[in-house]
Amino acid sequence: MTNENLILETINLKKYFKIGRGLNPFSREEQKYVRAVDGVSLSIQEGKTVGVVGESGCGKTTLAKAIVLLVSLTDGEIHLGGKRIDGGQVNRREVYRNMQMVFQDPDSSLDPHMKIGDSIGEQLRGLLGYSDAEVTKAVRESLEGVGMPWDLADRLPRQLSGGQKQRAAIARAISPHPRLVILDEPTSALDASVQAQILTLLVNLQKKFNLSYMLITHNIAVAKYLSDTIGVMYSGNIVEYGPALDVINRPRHPYTLALVKSAPIPDPWKRNILQVEVKGEVPSAINPPPGCRFNPRCPYAEDTCRTTKPQLEEISSSHVVACHFVEKTAAA
Amino acid sequence: MALLDVDDLTVQYLTGSGLVTALDSVSLRVSENEFLAIVGESGCGKTTLGLSVIGLLPESRKVRGSINYKGKDLMKLGQGEMRNYRGTEIAMIFQEPLTSLNPVYRVGDQLAEAITLRRVRKELGQNVTGEVMNKAYNTKGINIPPILSRSKRSVLADVKEEMLHWLNLVRISDPEQVLERYPFELSGGMAQRIMIAMALSQEPALLIADEPTTALDVTTQAQVLKLMRELMDKVNTSILLITHDLAVASQVADRAIVMYAGEFAEDSEIHDLFSRPLHPYTEGLLNCILFDTKDGSSLSPIHGSVPDMRNLPLGCRFAPRCPHAFERCQSNRPGPVTKENGHKVSCFLHDK
């Protein structure tokens, strides 16, 4: 059942990409699929941040693109503010008035031939039908809102630093006053000091406009900083989901445990990295291992893990984990 | 005697907008069996420093100062003489492992080439000269791996044994199979580990690693960093790790040098750096580290941004952003001062 208080809800979202056979209808090859997203259900409440944490190849970027309808769904549902948006007939303008996205690479987020002001104004013109005068005024306000002088509106992207470009991208996303902003690795390409500035900005904007965020990141510290709830994604599935502090401080899925332990702690007295025991690499998305997809790398794997895929089960209030032997990580 | 002694190194690049100083009077010292991290953000000159040591700076540059390796000034060497050190005494690995390997040759062939060259070098004496190359590639001499002889596919047995030894050392599972693979079939983590194996197979005294784990996933990064730390002890090499991530430095380094805008800011033993940062920039960086949640946090970003290297401020380069700056900082540039424990810093706060 969909809850109207939820800004975003995805139900069993699946996205498979076809590969191999090309356009030949007579080909004998079996159709192979890249199961990028294989049944993801999550929800975001108003004014809250859900962090989706995972490494490369886990499907988090595909998930983000599917939610903003840039990629069509193979299966599942997406509800925005209580209304279903994944059907073909949906009014995109209305959807995008309520949902925007900030992308990972600030260098490719802005059209190199367009002035910053025009880039920011694009959402306003396209979605809200603003006139030139209205756009100029709104762009000025947006730039000030992200802590940049408004005369930057006349500059070209190559005249801006990475941090400034990312602020412009944030200004563009916030300008139509959406209710939900998807943040795809918003600070991964930035230096540490700039990252701190951008994250502080995002928190302030969230409080000011009561924004909901979906944060995609591979960085545990960033996820912990911004998120209220965290979902850990591995090979197309959410393997653990719960309140941010619970998931990070008391990880229960073996993969989450490995992820948290691998994140370098800035503390020379606590050299956690040197104790990490994870082996192997992220599995192929075309031929994932049978049963639990993490089993080849899991130090606790047993026979059941190799045959049956675990489902998400509640281990405490609102904290779910997909693992057959969750009790093994309780001791770690 | 220090393994590497960089003294007052200044590097300037000739660009369209004139001479840009990428490094300004930077000095550092690496001892044997030491893990040193060079930490800094974009434009601080850390990559330039790495390239200077190994002699891979682009043509259009001016250099001053000296880089002493085992007592010999590398700056005074010609290209040919530098080749005796590059890849042999001093090795380097880069950020993008998949572009460091030649895509048209198998992994085994490339690793075998490295090992064979080293053996021939040892056999003929230290220098990598034309004679060494001739002997290594001479079909009538030693048996050589396929990369060097296009017709033969068989590899000399003990070269293969050594290759497997190295691959096991860098924790690659299924090494026999990996030897047959092409670089594009490898993941980033595996490729980087193979690069480490190739670099270390030359038995260098110094390994320079320029952001080796930035392009890797965090679990892979942990594996590679742990490997580098372990290998350093096993293989008797010093490591110079270039990184923008203080957390990474804190996990593996013995000492860290912090750089800002082409200048030296602070040089300290790693625990000392974290417990008693002397330079305001280091302090600022430590405050940028995320420890907590948005509600509980005391995240205080450093105001402003890194200066334009073409338009540097007079005086201390960090002064415009420094919460403790005073008059002297605006007009004079501080030089390095040594405090207790070998802790060096370039800041007037500590130079009274």
Place this chain on the structure above:
Amino acid sequence: METSPLPAKRASRVGSFLSLVRKNKEALVGAVIVGIFFVTAIVAEIANVFGIQITPYSPLQQDVGPVLAAPSISHIFGTDLLGRDVFSRIIVATPNDVAVGISVVGVALLVGVIIGSIAAFRGGLLDEFLMRFTDVIFALPVLVIAMVIAVTLGPGVTHMMVALMIIWWPPYARLARGEALKVSHQNYIDSARLSGAGTWKIITKHVVPNISVTMLVYATLDIGTVILLYAGLSYLGLSVSPPFPDWGEMVSSYQDYLIVSPWLPIIPGLVIATGVIGFSLLGDGIRDALLAS
């Protein structure tokens, strides 16, 4: 990682373009040559439309001087087998080659960009279809097409222009598709979709400006090639018929006099070559200027 911001003054693109052209002497030579050809073409065409004679002699009038006279002060390029002033003929023929060169490339650019962008952004079957269609057109031999048109519709400058336009665009379509594909992966395209823009709006607003550098570089270098090709068709008699002058045709009519009066076939040939070189040099210069910015 991070890039430092550039100084605040607005980058003047025309200013930096001109300064680069100035720095590059070859491009300057090219620009001068192209300038001369261009101005001559325009002036000659206007004069032609209004029936004014701008040349020292009428290009069609015979016996304005001794037959097969060598170049002299009164006849800069000499006279031909019928006593016509060669210089006047060359001048009057200029609009043909210049117009063909520029318009064929212009049309190819337009058609190529449209087909390539649509193929890149729509993808799937439409992409396949458009690209195979492009391959088919690319396979058509220019000479055969030109001759077919000359035979069915008759010879002439316009007809040859049309013949070339029909088959000249495929490389542009392929290039545009490749460049458009690169652009399609940029995040600002996704952002444009999130502003409600449809495919066509994205193509015109974002794709075209961002592929224009590569396309223009290719186009300016291509003009010389088209001129050469057209001169070849003209040489084969597929373009203007005598007595009207055209550079290629002149080479053909005068070639028998190579031993007796070598300047006769050589001069039109040199003029063609100079035009081609001029456009090539200018194209190189534009490429260097655009790529440096």
